[in-house]
Amino acid sequence: MVRDELRVRELIEQHKRRGEIVEKHATVASLNVLFLQKGERDLQVAAANYDFGLKERSTVLQSAFFNWVIVIGYYSMFHSARAALAKLSVYVSEDNVHEAVLNGMYHYYVYQGLLEAKIYEMLKNAKERRDKATKLIEKLELARSRRGNVNYEVAQAVKETAAKDMLKDAKEFIEAMRELIR
Secondary structure (H helix, E strand, O other), rough: OOOOOHHHHHHHHHHHHHHEEEEOOOOOOHHOOOOOOOOHHHHHHHHHHHHHHHHOHHHHHHHHHHHHHHHHHHHHHHHHHHHHHHHHOEEEEOOOOHHHHHHHHHHHHOOOOHHHHHOOOOOOHHHHHHHHHHHHHHHHHHHHHHHHHHHHHHOOOOOHHHHHHHHHHHHHHHHHHHHHHH
């Protein structure tokens, strides 16, 4: 699932030409804390839905609660990724926003080494740092895919384990984004 660095660079240039990504934006950096807070609130709502799902007796309703854990969990990661990009004064417009944020995270954080330097600095092995940074952004990409699956597939039942995994990944992701914007 790792995105090729050269392909991501091409996609970033396309995003910039279309105005979907603007570097050195004059005011977006001031919004990074607000984006992060939105992501944290989304995570709280996802956790509440998980708890409701655990208590629900109807398997249909239980699956619906777990479905929303996946959807809202992705959005918690998405908004916190926007916070990290905003911290770098990278504005992402509403056009093609999900793809632009994902490409932005690979480009500005993974392939330029910022994520590994900030989050995984305690690891001595450079390859291990880069692998961990890449895996973190892959979790965002996987969450986006899962969100699409549960949002658009009418017959998909979401299990407790999938919802629990989403919460775990979202918590880890948001904690890393919080570190980035400090």
